[in-house]
Amino acid sequence: MSKDHNAQKTCWNCPALELRGHVDFRACGQSMRKFMTEGQAMAECKRRPELGLFDPASLTFEECPEWEEGPYGYQLRDMRVLILGIDGYLGWTLALWLGSLGFRVAGVDNFNRRRWVAEEGSHSVVPIAPMEERLRAAKEVLGIEISFREFDILDNEKLRQFIQEFQPEAIVHYAECPSAPYSMVDFQHAAYVQHNNVIGTLGLLFAMRDLAPEASLIKLGTMGEYGTPLTGRPIFEGIFPADAVLQWDGREWSLGGELTPRDPVSFYHVSKVQDTFNVYESCKYWWLRSYDVMQGVIYGVHTEQVAADPRLRTRFDVDEWFGTVINRFVAQAVVGIPLTIYGSGGQTRGFLALRDAMQCMTRLILSPPEPGQYDVVNQISGVYRVRELAETVARIAADEFGLEVEIQRLENPRVEADEHPYEVVYEKLPQQLGFEPQVTLEEEVYQMLKLLIQPSIRSRIEAIRQVILPKTRWSGLHKEMDVIERYKVRPRRVVGLGAEGGGEDDPER
Template sequence: MEAHNAEKTCWNCPAAILKGNVDFRACGQSIESIRRRIEREGLMIECARQPDLGRFEPTITFEECPEWRSTEYGYLLESMRVMILGIDGYLGWTLALKLSTLGCEVSGVDNFTRRKCVKEVGSLSVVPIVSMKERLEAVKEILGVEINFRKIDILDWRKLGQFMKEVKPEAIVHYGEIPSAPYSMIDCDHAVKVQHNNVIGTLRLLFLMREIVPEASLIKLGTLGEYGSPLTGRPLFEGLFPADAVLVWGGREWSMGGELTPRDPVSFYHVSKVQDTFNIYEAC
């Protein structure tokens, strides 16, 4: 069975250097002028992993590229540098273990906010969780791999930026948020804490990526709670409306294809996720 991403090309590879080679800023340019420029100059990129290739057309598929190898999950970039924000969480840690076993160079940051929040409300984790020191030692002993961990608050953009410069991640998985709707609704202080951590943390990350690793991929955890629970029974289109979506109102029709779908958050936590969506959409 062919891998789901076998036919993906350099356009989808974090090793592709687009900056300085491809200009996506089309504002004020006519489609014809852009088309003529492409016909005249072509679309060329460079490869961070194979600089000897020079500038070339981004048509090489993952299946053809020696930097990508086939796995049971599809093609994976060899020794891919992945940074996980919120690596101490139940999603972050399990992903770190899986990626490490697949041969990725995993790094991660956390400031243990989740542990503090659980303790604050007098609760316990469903599964006992040992310290990060014990976790890292166990990974090295059992799996034979090392995870590059730093205790960093994602709001501390200077420390996070320095770590990103050291690691040069090719992909960043962002789990570094306070993920509790009930916690965000306790009172004003908790609502502000959740919004500040989630929204400002993500916004700072976007600017750090632009400055330090502009070609890196960002995988951001969303939530279906952004869309609420429509009482009309209408379908929920995650992310963007499909290309053929049409709004009919007052006897007229408007195309909705490609537009962000309506959000209807039900807690201050979910509001922060909606704001994340808009900030990332704006950044892209």
């Protein structure tokens, strides 16, 4: 796996950098360095004060003894990472992942997600331990000490105190309500989601300005911010490339460096777009540095660390509000509910396995942007149509586990195109940050089925059967969807799982 993506980064990228001297140029989300002539900026190092004043471009990560070689690139020794939303699906997985790599991890959560899921009468189908037990098990089983605080990040005083105390060098911000249907239930839910997400992020940005301006912010957005442009134009990585051009009325302008259009698909996605602008502005006004991560839909249940002990498992939701599509299909297959696709099932989206998402986050943490730099990455490893995914899950469930699986097309509760072009650019993580996906869709679906089919988990899925099918419509109606069609997929063994493979998709309709 590529380790040298960050070897030539310099002190400009390091959170230990402290710039000295007068800096008064402001530019739009661009790195401060672009506007400096060589030798104009001088810096000190918080970790190595003995260096005195020096030119920050003069030392690379490879040359600095504070940066040591690790599996995902040069790693800042004992780097302090604060995870907001550490009790969540991704937050808990990342805490253990980073802890195992030797990062110092702290986290905040107010257990919102546990309450939102309970509000619908649901639960994580993979049982999760209370936080105290999680922390104890992390120490006992993996030798990882995590510093945890329970509070709402909207409580800006508490957030500031914790940032002051922990002095993070990177902040991963997962602490938002991540559900599109939840934000579409009614006015109260829409307002709640937007307030929680947008104001939480805004408060964090002000706290970073005052207390941790050198830390990089890895802010979770979503591919859903872009929507699905029906013209088929490419979905760039948040910012137009230098050679993009706008032609109109016989004239031509460069679009290079401008934010690309956003077309969110729910009030939840609107909150993420609002965050995008708030983060972008903060980089511009205060030289904060951020990766805005347009993350695809995550699937999976497996990393080495969460699988190390039942108390270390991360949550896995399959209800209509909080379950993500592949995870839901697997649960439906296990309890004999036909896999539910909306409309024609031609919706095309970017996806990423849980373990690969952790690798991406590690690489982003290890390659901080420069002061003032707002950058965007499209974090996916593959693009699939929803009906292809249902067919893949159905085949693996049938071939490997002997499950009888049907697929059913329901009327679409959402307002979205269900057949559309989708040309997404996702180059920065693999080409600039060394990301190499390690998990195939088929392998991870197999792993999920293997876990979910265990009788104790299967019965937890059975117990929430009534909240799996969608009822929340974008129109505001709360009612089950009509079934348009049901069909079975002809078995075809899948390559790589001890199978023969081959053959065209041939659903028996």
